[in-house]
Ligand SMILES: Nc1ncnc2c1ncn2[C@@H]1O[C@H](COP(=O)(O)OP(=O)(O)OP(=O)(O)O)[C@@H](O)[C@H]1O
C-alpha cells in the first residue's frame with residue numbers, strides 16, 4: 001500500500017509524529033519514547049512488540065489519551081489530540097477508544113453484562129442491554145450474562161473485558177497484552193475472537209504483545225526499541 005494514498009483514503013487514520021515521552025524522576029530523567037513516528041490506517045490490525053520496559057504501554061496510553069506526551073503530535077483523522085481541551089480530549093477517549101488491559105479490571109460486584117454496559121452508563125448513553133448481549137454472544141459468552149467475575153474463568157473474564165471495550169463502538173481498540181495472563185490455547189482463542197470481531201466491526205486494532213505467534217497474525221508487526229519503532233513485518237512504519 002502506498003503511504004500517501006492511504007492517508008487520503010482513510011479519514012480516521014492515526015498519525016504520530018516525532019513523539020517523545022520522558023519521566024522526570026527525583027535524580028534522573030527517563031526517556032522512553034524518542035522521536036517515534038507511526039501511521040495506522042483505519043481498520044488495520046497492528047502488533048507492537050519489544051522488550052519489557054521498551055515503552056509499549058506508554059505508547060498505547062498516549063494514543064488512548066490516558067497520558068500526554070512530552071512533545072510531538074498524535075492526530076486521529078482531523079483531530080490533533082494534545083491540542084484539544086480537556087473536555088474534547090475526554091470525549092475522544094470515551095467515544096473513540098476501547099482499552100483491553102492485561103488484567104481484565106472487571107468490577108467484582110457487577111455481573112458480566114453489567115460490566116459490559118458500564119462504559120455506556122458512564123457516558124450517559126445507556127438505554128438497554130441489547131448491544132451488551134450481542135457482544136457477549138460474539139465472544140461466546142451467551143450463557144454467562146449474569147455471572148459475576150468470580151464465577152468466570154480467566155479466559156471468560158478477559159472475553160467480558162473485550163466485550164466491554166467494544167460497547168461504545170470505538171474506532172480504535174488498544175489491547176495491552178490482552179492474552180498475557182492466559183495459557184497458550186486460551187490466549188489463542190481470545191486472540192481469534194479479537195480477530196473475528198475486527199473483521200466484522202472494522203475497528204483499528206493496536207496490540208502490544210510479547211507473543212510472536214499472535215503478533216504474526218496481524219497486518220503489521222513493529223518493534224519498539226530505543227524509543228522508536230522498527231518494521232518487522234509489513235509495508236511501512
Ligand atoms: N509513571 C511512570 N513514571 C516513571 N517511569 C515510568 C512510568 N511509567 C512507566 N515508566 C517506565 O517507562 C518504561 C516503559 O514502561 P512501559 O510500561 O511503557 O513498558 P512496556 O514496554 O509496556 O513493558 P512491559 O512489556 O513490561 O509491559 C519502563 O522502564 C518503566 O519503568
Ligand SMILES: [Mg+2]
Nearest residue numbers: 056057058176
Ligand atoms: Mg506494558
